[in-house]
Amino acid sequence: MPDRVTDLRDAAAPTPTALHSADLVKAVLRTVRRTPRGRMGQALRAVLRTFGPVVPMGDGDAKTDAPGTYRPVGPACPTTCPLLPVHATGTGLVDWGYVDALAALLKEYTKQTRRAPDAGPLAWTYTHEEDPATVEELRRRLPWVSIRHSDHDGHGGAIVLPFERVKGLRDAGLSPLKCPAQRKDEHGAPLATCITCRACWEKPQRLIVFDPHGGWEAKLRQALETGSSMAATCYAAGGNVALHERRATVSAWAAARTALGAIAWAEATGRLARLHVSGDFHGGQVS
Ligand code: SF4
Numbered sequence: 001m002p003d004r005v006t007d008l009r010d011a012a013a014p015t016p017t018a019l020h021s022a023d024l025v026k027a028v029l030r031t032v033r034r035t036p037r038g039r040m041g042q043a044l045r046a047v048l049r050t051f052g053p054v055v056p057m058g059d060g061d062a063k064t065d066a067p068g069t070y071r072p073v074g075p076a077c078p079t080t081c082p083l084l085p086v087h088a089t090g091t092g093l094v095d096w097g098y099v100d101a102l103a104a105l106l107k108e109y110t111k112q113t114r115r116a117p118d119a120g121p122l123a124w125t126y127t128h129e130e131d132p133a134t135v136e137e138l139r140r141r142l143p144w145v146s147i148r149h150s151d152h153d154g155h156g157g158a159i160v161l162p163f164e165r166v167k168g169l170r171d172a173g174l175s176p177l178k179c180p181a182q183r184k185d186e187h188g189a190p191l192a193t194c195i196t197c198r199a200c201w202e203k204p205q206r207l208i209v210f211d212p213h214g215g216w217e218a219k220l221r222q223a224l225e226t227g228s229s230m231a232a233t234c235y236a237a238g239g240n241v242a243l244h245e246r247r248a249t250v251s252a253w254a255a256a257r258t259a260l261g262a263i264a265w266a267e268a269t270g271r272l273a274r275l276h277v278s279g280d281f282h283g284g285q286v287s
Pocket residue numbers: 063064178179180181182192193194195197198199200201208
């Protein structure tokens with residue numbers, strides 16, 4: 001059985017032409033119109049693969065309830081992340097190839113679906129890019145994607161901070177929102193999914209706060225308390241996301257193609273696609 005990563009890298013397709021993009025969007029739209037929701041992922045992956053390699057795509061989880069994609073993280077995390085582990089090389093390079101490929105596909109998608117300019121975003125995502133001017137450039141190139149600025153405590157920002165510290169943010173004059181998907185009602189159920197909450201893309205004035213969670217919670221808390229990035233490792237370096245990284249380090253067009261599939265899938269099922277965290281960075285090994 002071929003190694004999946006090598007297989008996908010070797011199969012990376014050349015930059016698609018405008019005609020290729022138009023055909024791809026038509027095929028994707030035809031698929032979402034004809035396919036029952038339960039078989040959508042399988043049908044879309046099959047169609048996307050006829051145009052070139054794809055990266056992992058799924059129907060979301062209990063938190064997001066939104067189709068989404070996975071992009072390189074781990075060794076492709078930005079050097080600016082305070083939680084970057086010492087053994088992870090990281091990069092500060094934005095993968096503009098991916099950004100522009102996605103922009104081109106979304107331009108064609110919005111043309112074919114006659115989407116009104118004020119119809120709202122087609123997807124949401126986060127960036128760890130440090131420079132606000134670069135974040136603005138990302139937003140300019142991807143007008144159909146709502147981009148949260150991670151590790152930024154201003155407008156449109158999102159940070160990781162233990163919930164018990166949120167009061168301090170309010171005292172500092174900020175307007176934090178504890179992610180409702182991480183909060184529980186009296187029966188222990190999450191207060192919301194991303195699709196019922198929508199704050200990440202509809203409330204840029206609120207600072208989204210994520211409580212450290214999962215297997216790396218203790219280490220994340222330690223890093224925040226000591227201020228040392230060396231004391232901790234981020235979940236991307238060894239957790240679930242790292243597995244996705246090893247599978248998803250492929251060409252920019254493979255990622256953009258799959259993002260288009262997730263977006264069409266989400267729209268067809270009345271949701272918003274969630275493109276993966278760190279999706280606009282690369283570690284130098286992707287084309
Ligand atoms: S704040 Fe709302 S939209 Fe953002 S991640 Fe949490 S549940 Fe999802």
